[in-house]
Amino acid sequence: MKPSCVEFSLEVREKYSHDWTEDLRFIPDAVALPTSSAELQAVLAYAYERGIPIIPAGGRTGLSGGMLPVFGGWVISMEKLNRILHIDTANLFAVVEAGVITQELQEAVERYGLLYPPDPSSRGSCTIGGNIAHNAGGVRAVKYGTTREYVLGLEAFLPDGRPLKTGSTTLKNSTGYNLTQLLVGSEGTLAVIYSATLKLLPHPRHVRTLLFGFPDAVSAVEAVVEVLQSGILPSAIEFMEREAVLFGEAYLGEKLYPQAEALGGFLLVEVDGNHVEALEADCVQIEERALAAGAKQSWYAQTTEERDRLWRLRRCLGIAVKSSGPYKEEDTAVPRTVLPSLLQKVKTLGRSYGFRSVCYGHVGDGNLHINILREGLPDTVWNKEIPKAIEELFHFVVAHGGALSGEHGIGWVQRRYMPIQFAEHELLLMRQLKQVFDPKGLLNPGKIFP
């Protein structure tokens, strides 16, 4: 019997035809909105028997097209599986359904003095399930790591509806193959995650925030390594080039970063901990390092409101660039010393292929978001030439020990570049792993693999 949570109206199907990736749209054949684990399982079993492709969807904020129903099929939206099932304040973990909004979990645990560190810029809309699917990172990864470090266990379903329980409620686990970590980052192609057991930390009591302005973008990213040589591990080191700041200020309609026009690049640095004096001593050291590395200006957020202003700009950049028109976003990750030459490479490619780019990102962990703006580019350039530029960019990244994607995943739009990172037999091995989980090839088809 057809599960009652499946919607077929065009209106609903259109709503689930896109995420935040470029302007791509693929209308699914139906949308399932399960409200319980049992309902999710029933949808899967029903679809499996009929050979219907299944595309799990979270907050649909993805930037690699991971939830696009490119070959039709049913989108399963997790949005109604949005309960925080348990917060264990003694053992420091939470159990949540996949559809819980990341920020809601952050706020819920903060009420108990606890921290859930992964912090994507889309935290107000993205979901824990989506974060796990793409191994989301965000602004705190330099100190705290990515989503992967916080997933202790999962309750998932195989495509035919059989349950798959991975991991445990413990910090350590060496019991069989680590299916938890294999599912993290698998972009909904191996199993459908119903719930996750997530590690929490004591919430640091204090935070201090600094902004540094550099004469140019390259010297800003050069300073990252210098700051880290202090022996201090900041909880965030974020980079914005001038153009990014101007996009953000235009989007928000307010001037947030002083003298943005006169400067070329910014670093937003934050430290956290339990002891104010220690943090302030750290800030002094970090400032010394940043000035020695060429910073021309530094600002120290004196109040929570000042801190929020600094972050508001940083957090809006994705949506600010997106709202300006069509673009392609690359999510490169490199060793930190490679950042200056990566940035130069992007600009050189822009000059030779004729595109403008806006760069910012989590440079504390070497993750640079590169937005290639379409602006007036004709179809032929956009569809034929720009991919060549991206290919050149990725060859540079991989040759320098980097990765095609740091936190957005491969999804639909980056799959063609996978042979730059992997040998043919390595891709074949990954395909065979998928086949073990999903022999009929029904789970999120068309993703990851070229």
Place this chain on the structure above:
Amino acid sequence: MKPSCVEFSLEVREKYSHDWTEDLRFIPDAVALPTSSAELQAVLAYAYERGIPIIPAGGRTGLSGGMLPVFGGWVISMEKLNRILHIDTANLFAVVEAGVITQELQEAVERYGLLYPPDPSSRGSCTIGGNIAHNAGGVRAVKYGTTREYVLGLEAFLPDGRPLKTGSTTLKNSTGYNLTQLLVGSEGTLAVIYSATLKLLPHPRHVRTLLFGFPDAVSAVEAVVEVLQSGILPSAIEFMEREAVLFGEAYLGEKLYPQAEALGGFLLVEVDGNHVEALEADCVQIEERALAAGAKQSWYAQTTEERDRLWRLRRCLGIAVKSSGPYKEEDTAVPRTVLPSLLQKVKTLGRSYGFRSVCYGHVGDGNLHINILREGLPDTVWNKEIPKAIEELFHFVVAHGGALSGEHGIGWVQRRYMPIQFAEHELLLMRQLKQVFDPKGLLNPGKIFP
């Protein structure tokens, strides 16, 4: 042509017939000692063609029999692949061959002011490759996590000798399935690891160490949760029951812990960081919490020598118990609040099955090592009854959200208990994953699976 690094003498084969697991011995048909990546690859290709089982071996300090050649075949010892290939002080990573001794890496990076946190008690003999194979943890995992958190990428070989490069030299990576994390903890059954790219951290400048004595063992582990409620994350919280301390002191031939006979259990707590005053404030808070939770005595290590004395005892416990006679070691991991009832369960089982146990472990992360001593137990009890007690123990652990093994792996001696943790179809799925990597079933046969 037979690779020249393969030894067939009985003397060599006997040397590689055992690790630290109980008194188990299985003599391999040969031992390969490759000195380069190319030689390792050649051995694998040669053995693969002839259907020879391959058992990768590191420091042979394993406690689950992971390197025992139970079905014969060739042991490949990584001990001559022991070069630290690169320490990148700007990007904070190291590239090392699999045979590097863990402590040697720790010391090498410390010279640059850097920290490689995983710290098994066997660090002077165990290898990075072995640590990766079992996802070793050790004493710092409560704050820093296990080996898994530090492996950014691997160079490995599939059983037929084809290279497999996983991950990247970056902190973030969402590019295809995470084969790095699948190989971590796979106990040499999927691929043979040649080298690893490991994340490093700035070395904390200061450390402070406390020892607390409790009237009984249960109240010591009860205090763990209380200490963590301070909002401080110690870099170690180690537990020893009285018997463990007495074993250690007897082994070392010195009295290291004051009043061990009069007390029932100890917690060794350490904090680290860059600011002495902050650490000392943390110590005051931790001490208050420990005393409130029932500690009768507390000692604060005033000097490096005092600190070393406290740790020397803790670190020798494994070998101290081992040297006392045959035993079985269980490596249970549970949520921290379960520790008191787990400890009581062990003692209850001891009374009903007639065995004595010695318990200690990394209780900050819920990892309790349970040593069941053979002493005068006859063969029938040791071989038939004790496994039933262990089974009962593991049922308790799994029912409370725990894992059969926290850091030792399943290997040979725990495989029969896997159905307690996993459903049949989950074990089948793991077997199928192995088949993708190792279709001939030649890599470390007889391990992990029941």
